[in-house]
Each structure stands twice: as structure tokens, then as C-alpha cells.
Amino acid sequence: MTHADMILETKGLTRQFNGFTAVNGIDLRVRRGTIHALIGPNGAGKTTCFNLLTKFLTPSSGQIFFDGHEITKAAPAAIARSGVIRSFQISAVFPCLTPVENVTIALQRPLGVSFRFWKSSAMLIRLRERALELLDEVGLAPYADVKTVELSYGHKRALEIATTLAMDPVLMLLDEPTQGMGHEDVDRVTALIRKVSSGRTILMVEHNMKMVSSIADTITVLQRGEVLAEGDYASVSANPKVKEAYMGTENELLAH
Template sequence: MVLSCRGLRRDFGGFTAVNDVDLDVRHGEVHALIGPNGAGKTTVFNLLTKFLQPTSGRIELLGQDITRTEPAKVARMGLVRSFQISATFPHLTVLENVRVALQRPGGLAVQFWKPVSSLDRLNERAMELLETVGLEGARDRLAADLSYGRKRVLELATTLALEPKVLLLDEPMAGMGGEDIGTVAAIIRRAAERHAVLMVEHNLKVVADLCERVTVLQRGEILAAGDYATVSADPRVRTAYMGTDHG
């Protein structure tokens, strides 16, 4: 198991946002975390990435207990997260955005005294990543000039540049049109060949087509878990999230 948690709980004063959550994320799989608004999905992400500390429970990454580990160390261990809001450098080019992300794995993150030309050795890998996500033709465009969907694709490229062991994707399809959704789904499918992927996603067609496993949250607790066919057939899930008329 690449990433797992047992008995995960988070209290905010007298309110329990996440209660007794067990989760297993496997290498080579896309695992979806779904549920209605307020179900606790983002809180689970914040707990797994250590932006929040759990009230109780245990989290393991690559067999190591990271329950009390600092977020920066967890990220260096290979747990990398994207956010709902696109996070690119608007006034850098597409290629420069990816080169920035490559500086840490390339050993250049803190070598401020070196000339900008020292980053040129990252160009080959940056172009490989841009080709992976279909942005090689936009390498010299400013990130600010990209469409919303292309910015999200660029963010995926920068996330992959960090050489993650586990990708946590927070609503990667949010706000996208059909063409961009297909592009991003294909990128995630390819990424899952080399990484474990956990994603929060509201687009159920994407979840059905892309995800091997689905965990459904309601009011901070697991309502159902299994493959999409199993959870979508559960009457509790249909009532709580998908709607009773969902086929």
C-alpha cells in the first residue's frame, strides 16, 4: 500500500468533520473520494498532506508512519497535492513554469547564486513533461495567456515534475469543458501507470470511466467503498449523493 490511513478523525471544537475513516491508495490505481458538499473530502486531503493534524488515527506513506510528520517533509517523501484553484506563475512561460517545478528534484532549489543559464539543463526533462500533457507547442507562451483548461493541464505538468509517489488531485476537472476533461482524464490515466492517484471529483462520468476504486463520504464518515458499479448501486449512496434517478 502506498498511502493508507486507519481510524482518521478530526474535530473542530465540538464538531467532528472526519470520523473513523480508513483509506488505502494503491500504486497504479486511480482512487476517487466523492460525496456531497460538506462531506469532509477536503478535510481528508488536508489531513493526509498534514496541513491539518488528526485528532486521532494513523497515516502511513510508503510503510512509514507520517501521522505527526511536517507537511514539507511529507511532500519531500513524495506525497504531492494539487488544489482546486490553478497555481501557475502567470508571467512566466509554460516552459519556465515547469523548470521552476524541476529545480528541487534537479538539485537547484536553493542554489540562488548560480546563473539563470544553469537551468538550461532542465529543458530536456521539462519538454518531456510538456509532451506528456500535450503542451509542447505552447512552451513559449505566457501561462497567463492560456485558457483555464490549459492552465490546469500545466499545473499537472508541474505536479508531475516533483516526481511524486502519490498524486492527490483536488477536483482536477472543475470548471472544464468536455474537450479539456477528456485531455486531463487521459493525463491522469497515464500518470497512474507510474504513480498512485487519489482524487476528489464531482464529475461522476469521469469517476466511472477513470477510477478503479471509489470511497464515498457522508458527514465525515465512509458511506460506501468499492468499484464504481458497487457504490453506484448502493441505495444509500444514490440517495445521499448521486440522486435516486442516477442510472
């Protein structure tokens, strides 16, 4: 496997908070065109890792490379412009606007037209058409003009994925996309992620092991800020160290 296959790499990624090491020397390698899951017990450092990758936190030490270029010192906006887009849980959408309005706003960011779009009706029509295409892609076309606040929880998560897609991500970072969902919504969002992963790379933090087992090409298990194991689901779930880490917390790992 060559470096060219890697869309995202970290070397010795470390973050300390007042003497506590939340992430300790992580070497992460995310292969282009795959779905890569970060899992681990609570407090394992998964969210801190995400925050470091998107530069909401600055690493104490270590390096981050995206598409062969070092981005360790890049600003969050520059990282987003390069195509690393993080999906924020629901809070990223405006509840009083409709899904089509939410996606239209997200579409403007890469275009750099900000909120001036209403000056051109032709631009507005184009943006709305693209927004409707994205809503259709995530199964929300019938709800395009409903107030977002009225959508079900699962549909809100689908809208969140649509707004992330609107920013044309090369690498999508999904933070617990199935959190708080019932089985039906989990299955729907799993199928949706599989669908939108075509031609993209996805890195996700996820607790639902059944979902991870069905969708992830590679799984990195974190524990106490360090990589405990890595591989496909079969090898990771059979790893004695992983079983021990999950004992008493989430026997879910062993149940599937």
C-alpha cells in the same frame, strides 16, 4: 491483499473543529498503482481528508501510513519529500511566467538547487529540456513559451499536472482536477490523468461522476465525514445508501 500492496493507509483518521467532527474515524486504503477517487456530497469531508493527508491539518486522532511508514507526525515538507505531492488548483503556477518557466521552477525543488540555477547554464539547459519533456507529456509543448495567463482553463489545469509531475510524485493527490471544465476539457484531462497514472498512484477528489466512472479503480464515498461505501463504480453506484445520499443533490451519480 497484503499491506505491501497499500501505498497509503489511514486508521481511525479523525478531525474535529470546535466540537464539529469533519472527518470521523476514516480507514482509507489506497492500493499501489491504482487511481482511487474520493467522492461525496458537499460537506462530506473530502477536502478536510486531503488536508489531513498532506498535513496542512493535524489529525485530532488516528494514524496515517505511507509506504509502510507512519507519517502522522511528519511535517508537510517531509511528506512532500517522501513523494506525496498534491496538485494545487492553478494557484500553484505563476501566471506571468511561461509554462516552461513554471515547470523549471517545480523541477528545482527535488534537486534542492532553489533559485540558484542560473549560475550554471548547463544546469539550466538540462532543466529546460526536462521541462519541455513534461510539457510534451501533458500536450502543452506548443505553448511552452506563451505567458501562462494567456492559456485556456483546460491548458492551465494540464500545466498544473505538469508542475506536479516535475516533483516526481510516487502518490499524486489531485483536488477536483476537472472542476469548472466543459466536456472537451474534461475528456482531455481524464485522458491525461490516465496517461500520467502509469507507474504512479493517484488519489483524487472529484465531483464529475462520468469522469470517475471511466477512470477510477476504487471509489470511496464519504458522507458527513464517514465512509459510506467503497468499491468499483458498478458496486458503489448500485448501493442504496449511496443513491440516497445523492438524491436531491447530484442525481448525476445515477445518470451514468
